[in-house]
Amino acid sequence: MKRILVVAIVAFTAFTTYAQDKPNIVLLFVDDYGWSDIGYRNDSFQTPNLDQLKTESLDFERAYIPTPTCSPSRLSLLTGKEAVRLQMVRHIHLDPKKPDAKYGLWPSDPVQMPSLNYLPLEEVTYAEKLKEFGYYNYFIGKWHLGHKGRYPKDQGFDEEFGVTDHGHPKSYYFPFFKGGDPNGFLKNYKKGDYLTDVLTDGAVDFISGYDKKDPFMLTFWYYSVHGPSVGRKDLLKKYHAKGIEGKYADHHAMVEAMDESVGRVRKALEEKGIADNTVIIVISDQGGAYTNAPLRGGKKGGDTLAEGGARVPFMIYYPGVTKANTVCHTPVQSVDVFPTLVEIASGKKCTDKQIQGVSLLPLLKGKEIKERNLFGFRSYEDQYCSIVSGDFKIIKYHSGKYELYNVVKDRSETNNLIGTGLKVENKLKKDLEKWEKEAVPAYGPHQLNL
Numbered sequence: 001m002k003r004i005l006v007v008a009i010v011a012f013t014a015f016t017t018y019a020q021d022k023p024n025i026v027l028l029f030v031d032d033y034g035w036s037d038i039g040y041r042n043d044s045f046q047t048p049n050l051d052q053l054k055t056e057s058l059d060f061e062r063a064y065i066p067t068p069t070c071s072p073s074r075l076s077l078l079t080g081k082e083a084v085r086l087q088m089v090r091h092i093h094l095d096p097k098k099p100d101a102k103y104g105l106w107p108s109d110p111v112q113m114p115s116l117n118y119l120p121l122e123e124v125t126y127a128e129k130l131k132e133f134g135y136y137n138y139f140i141g142k143w144h145l146g147h148k149g150r151y152p153k154d155q156g157f158d159e160e161f162g163v164t165d166h167g168h169p170k171s172y173y174f175p176f177f178k179g180g181d182p183n184g185f186l187k188n189y190k191k192g193d194y195l196t197d198v199l200t201d202g203a204v205d206f207i208s209g210y211d212k213k214d215p216f217m218l219t220f221w222y223y224s225v226h227g228p229s230v231g232r233k234d235l236l237k238k239y240h241a242k243g244i245e246g247k248y249a250d251h252h253a254m255v256e257a258m259d260e261s262v263g264r265v266r267k268a269l270e271e272k273g274i275a276d277n278t279v280i281i282v283i284s285d286q287g288g289a290y291t292n293a294p295l296r297g298g299k300k301g302g303d304t305l306a307e308g309g310a311r312v313p314f315m316i317y318y319p320g321v322t323k324a325n326t327v328c329h330t331p332v333q334s335v336d337v338f339p340t341l342v343e344i345a346s347g348k349k350c351t352d353k354q355i356q357g358v359s360l361l362p363l364l365k366g367k368e369i370k371e372r373n374l375f376g377f378r379s380y381e382d383q384y385c386s387i388v389s390g391d392f393k394i395i396k397y398h399s400g401k402y403e404l405y406n407v408v409k410d411r412s413e414t415n416n417l418i419g420t421g422l423k424v425e426n427k428l429k430k431d432l433e434k435w436e437k438e439a440v441p442a443y444g445p446h447q448l449n450l
Contacts, residue, residue, distance in 0.1 A: 021347070022133070022134065022135075022214075022215035022345065023215065023277050023278060023279050023318070023319075023344065024215050024216050024217070024218075024269075024274055024277060024278040024279070025130075025135075025215075025216075025217040025218070025278070025279045025281070025341065025344065025345070026217075026218045026220070026265060026269070026278060026279070026280050026281070027217070027218070027219050027220065027281045027283075027337075027341075028220050028222070028262060028265070028280070028281065028282045028283075029074075029077065029219070029220065029221040029222065029283055029284070029285060030222045030224065030225065030258060030282070030283070030284045030285070030313075031070070031142060031168075031221075031222055031223060031224060031225060031226040031284070031285050032225055032226045032227070032284070032285065032286060032287075032288055032289055032299055033225055033255070033258070033284035033285075033288060033312065033313060034284070034287050034288025034290070034291075034292045034298065034308070034312075034313075035284075035287060035288075035292060035295055035307075035308070035311050035312055035313055036288075036291075036292055036293060036294070036295065037225075037251075037255055037288050037290075037292075037313075038050055038051070038054075038255075038313055039051045040054055044244070044252065045252060045255050045256070046238075046252075046255075046256050046259070047255065047256065047259040048259065048263070049259045049260065049262040049263035049266065050259050050262055050282065050313075053262065053266070053280065053282065053315060053317060054315055054325070055324060055325045056317050056322075056324050056325070057280075057315040057316055057317040057322055057324070057325075057326075058315065058316050058317075058318075058322045058323070058326050058327075058328055058363065058364055059314075059315045059326070059327050059328070060314040060315065060316075060328050060330075060332050061327050061328060061329050062311065062328075062329060062330070062331045062332070062407075063283065063311065063312055063313070063314035063331075063332050063333070063334070064310045064311055064312070064331065064332070064333045064334070064374055064376065064388060065284075065285060065286050065310055065312055065333070065334050065376075066082045066083060066084070066333055066334065066335060066356075066374075066375065066376055066377065067082070067083040067084060067088070067089060067376065067377055067378045068285070068286035068287060068299075068304050068305070068309050068310045068312075068376070068378065069090060069091050069285075069286055069299075069304070069378055069380075070091040070092075070144050070167055070226075070285060070286075071083075071088060071090070071091045071092045071144050071145060071167075072084075072088045072089060072090070072091070072378070073285035073286055073334065074119075074143075074144055074145050074221070074285065075088050075119055075123075075145060076333075076334050076335050077283070077285075077334045077335075077337055077338070078119070078123075078125045078126060078127075078145070078155070078338070079119075079123050079124065079125060079126075079338060079355065080126070080335050080336075080337070080338025080339055080352065080354075080355030080356065080357040081123075081335060081354070081355055081356055081357075082335060082356050082375065082377070082439060083377075084377040084439055084440055084441070085356075085439050085441075086116060086119075086120070086123070087103070087114070087115065087116045087441050088115055088116040088119075089113055089115045089377060089378055089379040090104070090106055090109075090115040090378065090379055090380060091144065091167060092104070092115075092116075092117050092118065092144060092145070092146070092167065093106070093167075094117060094147070099147070101117055102116065102117060102118075103115060103116060103117060104117050106379070106380060108380070108381070109379050109380060109381075110381065110382060110398050111379065111384075111398060113379040115379065117146070118145060118146030118147065118150045119145040119146055119150065119155065121150065121154060121155065123155075124352075124354070125155045125156045126156075126217075126337070126338050126341045126342070127139075127152070127155060127156030127157045127217070127219070128155065128156030129156075129338075129341070129342050129345070129352075130156075130217050130341060130342075130345045131156055131158075132346075133342075133345040133346045134214050134215065135214060135215055135216060135217050135345055136158050136210075136212055136214045136215070136216045136217070137156060137157040137158050137159075137216070137217050137219065138157065138158065138159050138160075138161075138206050138216060138217070138218050138219065139152035139153075139157040139159070139160040139161070139163065139219045139221070140160070140161045140162050140199055140202050140203055140206075140218070140219065140220045140221070141161075141162050141163070141199050141220055141221040141222055141223060142162075142163075142164075142166075142167070142168075142221045142222065142223045142226075143163045143164070143221070144166075144167045147165045148165065148183070151163055152219075157219070159206075160185075161185055161199070161202040161206075162185050162186060162198070162199050162202060163183060163185060164177055164181060164183060164185075164186075166178070167226075168223060168226045168227060168228070169195055169223055169228070170228070171228065171230050172194055172195045172196065172223075172224065172228075172230040172232075172254070173191070173192065173193070173194060173195075173230065174186075174189045174190060174191055174192065174193040174195075175189075176189075176195050186198065194232050194257065195223060195224070196222065196223075196224045196232075196254070196257045196258060196261055197232075197257070197261070199220070199222070199223075199261075200260075200261040200264050200265065203218060203220050203261075203264075203265050203268070204264055204265065204268040206218060207265070207268040207269060207272055207274075208268055208271065208272060210272070215345075217341075217345075218265075220265070222258060222261070224254050224257065224258050225251060225254040225255055225258055225288075226289075227289060229247040229248075229250035229251045229254060229289075230250055230254070231249065231250035231251070231252070231253025231254050231257070232253055232254075232257045235252075235253035235256050235257060236249060236250060236253040238253070238256075239252040239253055248290055251288075251289075251290055262282070266280070275319075276319050276320075277319065278319070279316065279317065279318045279319075279344060280316070280317040281315075281316050281317075281337065282313065282314070282315050283312060283313065283314045283315075283334060283337070284312035284313050284314075285312070285334075286299055286304070286309060286310070286312065287299055287304065287308045287309040287310065287311065287312065288308075292307075292308030292309070293308075293412075294411060294412050295307040295308035295311060295411060295412065295413075296308050296412050296413040296414070297309040297413075302380075302381040302382065302383055303383065304378060304380075304383070305376045305378065305383055305384075305385070305386040305395050306395065306413055307393075307407055307411055307412075307413060310376055310386070312334075314332070314334075316340075316360070316364060318344070318364055321364050321365060322364050323366060326366075328363050329408075330363060330368070330369065331374055331388050331390070332360060332363070332374075333357065333374050334357075335355065335356050335357030336357040336358055336359065336360050337357065337360075338350075338352075338355055338357050339352065339355060339357050339358060339359040340357075340359050340360045340361055340364075342359070343359045343361045344361070358370075358372070371389075371390065372389075373387055373388070373389045373428075373431055373435070374387070374388040374389070375387055375388075375432070375435050375439065376388075377439075377440065382397045382398050382399050382401075383395060383396075383397050384396065384397065384398055385432065385436065385440075386432075387428050387431060387432040387435070388407070389424070389427075389428055389431070391406050391407065391408040391409070392404065392405070392406055392407070392424050392428060393405050393407045393413075394425070394428045394429065394432060396432060402418050402429065403416050403418060404416060404417040404418045404422070404424075404425055404428070405417060
């Protein structure tokens with residue numbers, strides 16, 4: 001009997017050590033959340049929970065989205081790939097007359113580039129990779145990478161909640177979506193219920209009720225703060241009282257509701273007793289729809305590859321690894337999340353050859369990563385591709401125009417350095433041209449029978 005007890009204790013200890021070696025992971029992906037829409041950068045916004053997380057995290061000052069728009073940004077985060085390489089250069093916008101069409105067109109796109117209408121099922125997601133290392137994957141919220149049959153559960157996630165075919169709600173108040181909720185996730189709610197709170201309830205319930213021996217990854221992709229700008233009424237009063245007017249007041253209220261959500265998720269981790277063994281990642285899918293000052297540009301206005309559109313909030317808290325309240329000035333991209341997750345989950349170097357991202361684990365440990373070029377691409381208007389290299393950035397237009405900025409000294413991109421004799425201009429132009437030939441698919445509507 002004594003021998004059996006000893007064996008049982010050893011087995012339990014081995015299991016506990018294994019569990020501790022595998023941290024849980026929570027990824028909070030916010031929609032249209034601007035780089036400057038956060039309290040520690042702009043005191044117009046009240047974000048105490050994100051401000052607190054920043055004091056405990058590594059904050060990436062220069063984080064970029066390769067294709068800053070809804071669906072492509074999700075593809076890049078999920079797969080570690082530049083979305084343009086998979087022919088997804090715009091958000092999914094299905095033609096009701098062709099609901100199963102593989103590609104879609106945008107009427108005002110000057111080059112009429114077709115864009116993929118869903119993430120191909122054969123693509124490897126971080127959920128599928130983490131499953132190999134024993135992780136249980138739970139997905140909450142906005143998907144926007146394909147219709148039913150191409151949902152999170154079809155791409156490596158074990159469970160999903162709040163998923164729809166919609167890119168945004170009709171309102172953040174119930175019944176939320178135009179045409180209702182055919183998937184049934186959100187039908188048992190009532191008038192007055194607020195979407196961000198409902199989804200957060202789902203996240204808290206998952207954390208508090210999790211009883212599996214495996215580590216988990218919770219992927220929470222917010223619909224917020226994407227339009228329509230509908231602030232929670234109790235918070236909206238506060239911003240009206242401060243003199244903030246119109247939909248911008250709603251936007252402030254939505255940001256605060258999202259920040260409350262972050263706080264509730266963290267509290268659930270603490271109450272579960274796993275906060276010290278849980279990695280938290282916060283990132284946005286593109287710049288905000290309102291002002292992104294001091295950065296130029298944003299989600300709208302034909303200037304999305306400028307800093308205000310492509311540069312986003314991004315922080316990682318890895319207990320025992322990241323040094324509290326530190327800032328990283330190395331340019332990084334959302335494609336880097338995939339290999340970073342793989343290395344956190346596996347404890348080994350990510351050797352995936354199909355991705356463009358690189359692991360950020362060295363940066364999390366206070367080391368450096370190799371200098372590289374970061375590329376941007378989207379196909380809506382004249383401005384269409386970019387390259388970031390060190391302090392410099394070039395933006396290219398279909399019309400032949402180029403812009404060159406030192407975005408460290410001139411983060412507002414007011415001083416165009418094209419033609420001023422800088423050697424970096426020719427180098428970046430050549431590097432961008434080479435990348436375009438390699439990464440941008442050469443196809444047109446006639447080749448795809450569109």
